[in-house]
Amino acid sequence: xxxxxxxxxxxxxxxxxxxxxxxxxxxxxxxxxxxxxxxxxxxxxxxxxxxxxxxxxxxxxxxxxxxxxxxxxxxxxxxxxxxxxxxxxxxxxxxxxxxxxxxxxxxxxxxxxxxxxxxxxxxxxxxxxxxxxxxxxxxxxxxxxxxxxxxxxxxxxxxxxxxxxxxxxxxxxxxxxxxxxxxxxxxxxxxxxxxxxxxxxxxxx
Amino acid sequence: xxxxxxxxxxxxxxxxxxxxxxxxxxxxxxxxxxxxxxxxxxxxxxxxxxxxxxxxxxxxxxxxxxxxxxxxxxxxxxxxxxxxxxxxxxxxxxxxxxxxxxxxxxxxxxxxxxxxxxxxxxxxxxxxxxxxxxxxxxxxxxxxxxxxxxxxxxxxxxxxxxxxxxxxxxxxxxxxxxxxxxxxxxxxxxxxxxxxxxxxxxxxx
Numbered sequence: 001x002x003x004x005x006x007x008x009x010x011x012x013x014x015x016x017x018x019x020x021x022x023x024x025x026x027x028x029x030x031x032x033x034x035x036x037x038x039x040x041x042x043x044x045x046x047x048x049x050x051x052x053x054x055x056x057x058x059x060x061x062x063x064x065x066x067x068x069x070x071x072x073x074x075x076x077x078x079x080x081x082x083x084x085x086x087x088x089x090x091x092x093x094x095x096x097x098x099x100x101x102x103x104x105x106x107x108x109x110x111x112x113x114x115x116x117x118x119x120x121x122x123x124x125x126x127x128x129x130x131x132x133x134x135x136x137x138x139x140x141x142x143x144x145x146x147x148x149x150x151x152x153x154x155x156x157x158x159x160x161x162x163x164x165x166x167x168x169x170x171x172x173x174x175x176x177x178x179x180x181x182x183x184x185x186x187x188x189x190x191x192x193x194x195x196x197x198x199x200x201x202x203x204x205x
Numbered sequence: 206x207x208x209x210x211x212x213x214x215x216x217x218x219x220x221x222x223x224x225x226x227x228x229x230x231x232x233x234x235x236x237x238x239x240x241x242x243x244x245x246x247x248x249x250x251x252x253x254x255x256x257x258x259x260x261x262x263x264x265x266x267x268x269x270x271x272x273x274x275x276x277x278x279x280x281x282x283x284x285x286x287x288x289x290x291x292x293x294x295x296x297x298x299x300x301x302x303x304x305x306x307x308x309x310x311x312x313x314x315x316x317x318x319x320x321x322x323x324x325x326x327x328x329x330x331x332x333x334x335x336x337x338x339x340x341x342x343x344x345x346x347x348x349x350x351x352x353x354x355x356x357x358x359x360x361x362x363x364x365x366x367x368x369x370x371x372x373x374x375x376x377x378x379x380x381x382x383x384x385x386x387x388x389x390x391x392x393x394x395x396x397x398x399x400x401x402x403x404x405x406x407x408x409x410x
Contacts, residue, residue, distance in 0.1 A: 032327045034239035121382050122237045122327045163397045166383045167376045174375025177326050184368060192368045200405025 017055045019045045024066045028115035029176075033063065033122035060127060063119065067131050070116025075138045077105040077113075082145070091148035095155075096198060098145055100190045103172050107179050107186035117173045142169065155201040168197055222260045224250045229271045233320035234381075238268065238327035265332060268324065272336055275321025280343045282310040282318075287350070296353035300360075301403060303350055305395045308377045312384050312391035322378045347374065360406040373402055 023044035027036045038059055042049040056062040081101035082094045089097075105113050120131060142165050149155035155164070171193060179189060228249035232241045243264055247254040261267035286306035287299045294302075310318050325336060347370050354360035360369070376398060384394060 031330075034327050035329060118326055121323055122239050124240060125236075159401065160389065160393075160397050163389060163394055164401060166380070167398055167401060170379025170382070171372045171376045174379045175371070177375070178371045184365065188365075189368055192365055193372055196364065196369060196372060196402070196405040198405075199407070200401040200403075202404070 013055070016045075016047070020047065020052060020055055020062065021066055021069065022111070024062050025070070025111035025115045028063065028066060028119055029111045033119040036063070060124070063123065064127055064130070066112060067116045067119060067123075067127075068134060070110075070112035070114075071131070071134050071138060073110055074102065074105055074113040074116070075141065077101045077110070078138075079141065090154070091145070091152050092154040092198065095145045095149050096194050098142070099168070099172065099194050099197060100187075103175060103190040103193055104186045106172060106176050107189065114176045117176045139165070149201070153203060156203045159201060164201065171197070218260070221250075221252070225252065225257060225260055225267065226271055226274065227316070229267050230275070230316035230320045233268065233271060233324055234316045238324040241268070265329070268328065269332055269335070271317060272321045272324060272328075272332075273339060275315075275317035275319075276336070276339050276343060278315055279307065279310055279318040279321070280346065282306045282315070283343075284346065295359070296350070296357050297359040297403065300350045300354055301399050303347070304373070304377065304399050304402060305392075308380060308395040308398055309391045311377060311381050312394065319381045322381045344370070354406070358408060361408045364406060369406065376402070 020041065024036070024041045026044065027041050031037075031040075038052060039049045041062075042052050045052075052062065056065070078098045078101045081097045082089075085093060085097055106117060107114075116131075120128065123131065143161065146155060146161050146165055150157055150159075150161060175189065175193075179186070225246065229241070229246045231249065232246050236242075236245075243257055244254045246267075247257050250257075257267065261270070283303045283306045286302045287294075290298060290302055311322065312319075321336075325333065328336065348366065351360060351366050351370055355362055355364075355366060380394065380398075384391070
């Protein structure tokens with residue numbers, strides 16, 4: 001066995017790892033932390049349940065890695081949308097883009113983001129603590145977006161920035177619980193959220 | 206044993222039932238569906254774990270009853286607040302009162318309401334279905350409050366009533382996940398939610 005075949009076997013095992021995580025994200029999104037069974041996760045990934053332990057130390061270790069990716073991807077989707085606007089964009093346009101991207105990524109594209117939101121209130125305390133620490137960076141980013149809007153007057157200053165931020169994230173995150181494909185697309189729901197939130201924040205005449 | 210002593214024993218067992226449910230609500234609020242242990246629930250209620258099965262058929266049956274009470278109490282708190290305004294109140298004042306009452310009941314007063322919100326996304330599918338059926342009545346009530354505001358123009362008509370309703374409930378429900386006693390009281394958080402939502406909904410000039 002030379003270096004080349006070792007490389008291939010490493011890559012194969014990485015691919016299986018990703019397949020298991022993709023499957024876990026899908027099952028967690030549907031069933032939540034308590035309801036997600038390793039047997040269903042393994043089945044969807046084309047593995048025997050026991051073989052999952054070759055890739056992940058425990059059920060919780062697998063779930064925690066899915067949630068880490070969920071936070072990272074959600075954060076990336078938002079940051080990319082905001083940065084795509086370029087440096088000339090107004091703070092309010094940046095905030096609008098962030099809301100659109102976050103809600104669309106929650107509702108449409110990404111099992112990881114939905115799985116993460118769904119599970120956050122359900123996992124054991126120590127996992128939850130580590131997860132919240134990870135999310136702090138994402139939280140800072142939202143805080144910055146809102147602070148910029150308060151600085152230029154597009155969000156009125158008497159609103160309490162961190163309460164408003166958490167109310168907004170609640171609006172966006174809870175949508176995972178009620179949204180079903182049908183009458184309205186994720187984009188249309190996101191439009192309503194932007195309309196509601198931005199008008200809710202603007203200065204009174 | 207006459208009828209009188211039978212009555213007393215029925216009442217005693219009802220009181221223990223309520224004590225178990227109160228304890229379960231507290232533990233579920235803190236730990237969610239997956240994390241709530243019967244041993245902790247029993248302990249707080251001053252019972253041995255096995256004795257819980259004298260009052261409830263199963264762990265899930267106990268949790269389901271807590272969640273039923275949670276919906277009923279949340280609904281009652283909102284309806285009472287709205288009805289206390291009297292029949293002359295404007296639709297917008299009725300909606301404001303409902304938001305205040307719902308958020309305050311979620312954050313401050315009631316383990317049952319918080320436990321219910323916390324657990325809703327976590328319980329097995331069949332429990333979740335029954336729970337959502339129960340909540341439909343509460344949902345209709347919010348729909349009516351918003352429809353009245355759209356009818357008199359205090360909520361702009363281009364907002365999609367049911368999306369706006371679910372975004373609002375998300376804002377109010379998710380607060381259970383992040384609110385900690387400290388800087389702001391539940392009432393102050395509720396004020397911010399009212400301010401944000403009502404301004405977000407009003408007609409544009």
